[in-house]
Amino acid sequence: GQSLEQPSEVTAVEGAIVQINCTYQTSGFYGLSWYQQHDGGAPTFLSYNALDGLEETGRFSSFLSRSDSYGYLLLQELQMKDSASYFCADANRDDKIIFGKGTRLHILP
Amino acid sequence: NAGVTQTPKFQVLKTGQSMTLQCAQDMNHNSMYWYRQDPGMGLRLIYYSASEGTTDKGEVPNGYNVSRLNKREFSLRLESAAPSQTSVYFCASETFNYEQYFGPGTRLTVT
Secondary structure: OEEEEOOOEEEEEOOOOEEEEEEEEEOOEEEEEEEEEOOOOOOEEEEEEOOOEEEEEOOEEEEEEOOOOEEEEEEOOOOHHHOEEEEEEEEEOOOOEEEOOOEEEEEEO | OOOEEEEOOEEEEOOOOOEEEEEEEOOOOOEEEEEEEEOOOEEEEEEEEOOOOOOEEOOOOOOEEEEEOOOOEEEEEEOOOOHHHOEEEEEEEEOOOOOEEEOOOEEEEEO
16 A cells, blocks of 8 residues: 655744655655645646655755655745645556645745 | 646536536646545545556545546546535646646535
């Protein structure tokens, strides 16, 4: 089976750094993705990690450790527009993507 | 290049009515997905299609059917709507490296 665990809510201050963790239990795991979703909108793709290590894209970075079945999304220089829900999702040999329940990020001015 | 389109954007049904949600993508992707999203539940996979002509059940397939009409189109049908199917429905298509593009969603209310 598959399951992904992530915190339901995280709060941080504008300009700061925040890390959103995701642990997974998946057979035939291929990689971990991250998506952002603003209220009322559709999810949008942020990153995909197939290999261990850190991938950086501007202010956002994503990390994967296959040995620990763990990954995280790191957001730097937080802006108010980063207030959103963030989902981790895994890809696996069954050719389907399963999403975690999402982490709602609150940013304080 | 419209990406992923979904129709309708909003729909209200009475219990027992049927309807089809339409989805189309113009990115030549092989894989397409249907999800439902309920408050606090994240995105739950209903059905997916890894390629034209194939469909498979996801986590919550009961009460739904799908058709992969061609490479572009993947429709979701509710044969007899129930209030438990009130939700936001998203269609997505996927690149070869698991990057998913989502449509704008259909907000369905069943009374």
